[in-house]
Amino acid sequence: MNEKILMKGNEALGEAAIIAGCRFYFGYPITPQNEVPAYMSRRLPQEGGTFLQAESELAAINMVYGASAAGARVMTSSSSPGISLKQEGLSYIAGAELPCVVVNIMRGGPGLGNIAGSQGDYFQSTRGGGNGDYRQLVLTPATVQEMADLTVLAFDLADEYRIAVLILGDGYLGQISEALVLPKPTGKVFEKPWALTGAKGRKPNKVASLRLVPETSLEELNLVLDEKYKKISAKECRSESYLTEDADYLLVAYGTSSRICREAVNELREEGIKAGLFRLITAWPFPAEALRIASAKAKKILTVEMSLGQMIEDVKLSVKDPERVDFYGRSGGMLPETDEIKRRIKAYGN
Amino acid sequence: MRGKPIIDTAKCKGCELCNDVCPVNIMAMSDTFNKQGVQYAVCIDEEKCTTCGACAIICPDMVIKVIKYEQG
Amino acid sequence: METKTKDFKYVYDKPEALVDKVTHYCPGCGHGIVHKLLAEVIDELGVREKAIIVAPVGCSVLIYDYMNFDGCEASHGRAPAVATGLKRVNPDSIVVAYQGDGDLLAIGTGEAIHAANRGENITTIFINNAIYGMTGGQMAPTTMEKQITATTPYGRDPMDVGFPIRGCELLNTLERPVFIERCSIYDFKNTLKTKKAIKKGIKNQIEGRGYSFIEVLSTCPTNWGMKPQEAANWVKDTMVPYYPLGNFRDN
Known part of the structure; x- marks a missing residue:
């Protein structure tokens, strides 16, 4: 199907997530990204997936954390103030090396700001808004077509590197309607031997960022993450x-x-x-x-x-x-x- | 003798909860210290053990197992 | 082995679901007792290979190191949300959110209430020891009136910081939870009751019945400044009158 169709940016992103195999979405309403949860709440049940409106942004990102730990492709979306609330979870996701896709349809700030599109969260996205020594992949679409294409890419990158991939859009991109050709699934398969699926025929798996004692050195984890970030820097600049x-x-x-x-x-x-x-x-x-x-x-x-x-x-x-x-x-x-x-x-x- | 507690003295942290829970008062603390530097749980009269398992169940540190001899 | 030794069986043996190692807990800490009870129940119900423990932030932050099954860290207060994500992806897994009083009734009140309200098919074990243990004995939401802690040096004043919150009663206003019970490990009899409640909570989950909540009145001898047995007595004499033991719901 290479037919061009007309879609809003936020909805194209939602459909692309489903094309990429995302069957779990957790989120909390905030303008100007509300089309994403609305779209997912309609489409995911049709695909046998789960849409859950969380009680808060904190809960939503931690549901993402749990779903990712269980091995699923999972996404959440929000807008600037909501993404601020998710920073704690994003730091833990970085520490536990969990793959997930997080969409930020940026609005004006600081604080409650306004609901118009903005690019005020560049620092937060690229420097890491949460605590600790970590990075996350940040994709910046410029068209509705890219909102879809980069979403499909985001899921593969997340699984390949066990990292959070941010899709950094803005209120204008989310709301605009443009013609696009829906992307095709890439068909890439990623094994997740670390996922929490029950310790049957294997040792128990642990998903955690805590490194308290010398035998589980935090610096060792930091260096492992750093290697990963270097590899991404070398391979994934676009x-x-x-x-x-x-x-x-x-x-x-x-x-x-x-x-x-x-x-x-x-x-x-x-x-x-x-x-x-x-x-x-x-x-x-x-x-x-x-x-x-x-x-x-x-x-x-x-x-x-x-x-x-x-x-x-x-x-x-x-x-x-x-x-x-x-x-x-x-x-x-x-x-x-x-x-x-x-x-x-x-x-x-x- | 019906059975007795098997005590892994090295793991004992010396909390004494088993001393208080034992219904026949046969659990006590040692005079000597284990590697953790605490006086550990001991059974002072295995003959009286009813194998009720209370000491094992209340022990926070999985120090105590209880065995029961098969009737023969 | 002595030749005369008769054959024997274990009346009490280490559960398979428990890792054989010395915990980091202080002597007499209630966490150790509840960990064992949970491991026993997991074994007895034969679900070790499906079980996932969600650890809180607090003294039991390392519980996944002591359980011989899959384990997941959660940030402070978010265990119910993490458990929700885990369970929604793999409904056959047995997910236990293990939380302390600060985790469940202070920083994570929202997550706790909403997971219960959704009727998530998970089991929550709520350890109420009336204090923040790991950080050095500060006031918890469940700290007793007049109780002295690191941050209530003159005793908890309810006119200033409110009365201790009763978790079971709070959740009992919601429709979806199927099982709510408060128990304690202050003596042998109540410890057995606690195990029974945990078993019911896990069984409910196996049967897909929904959200179970087991509050355990526990001890923190170190931060209470008491010997372990004194701490157990303090639970009985001071906590139980305010936090009545018993079943609130069993649907």
């Missing part, structure tokens, strides 16, 4: 370089802001200005090498975010001559404007 080869001016963005940047690049090119776009598909691992290549010839690098500057730190850490890096962002649920991006790029030429 990005898109759009008209970057000859670009004098490079825009760097992800998600909704990258859509606006693409439009600006196209219009600037029509005016004869060599602009290009470097778009993150993974925010962690950050595609530093690809960005170094894409930005090699650029006179100026403009980082565009729906925040007052978070990803820019990774951009500055990645490129040669970071003094080339400039910033334009809108916050509080406001969108960057194409005209303003163009105005700034043109100003560099003077």
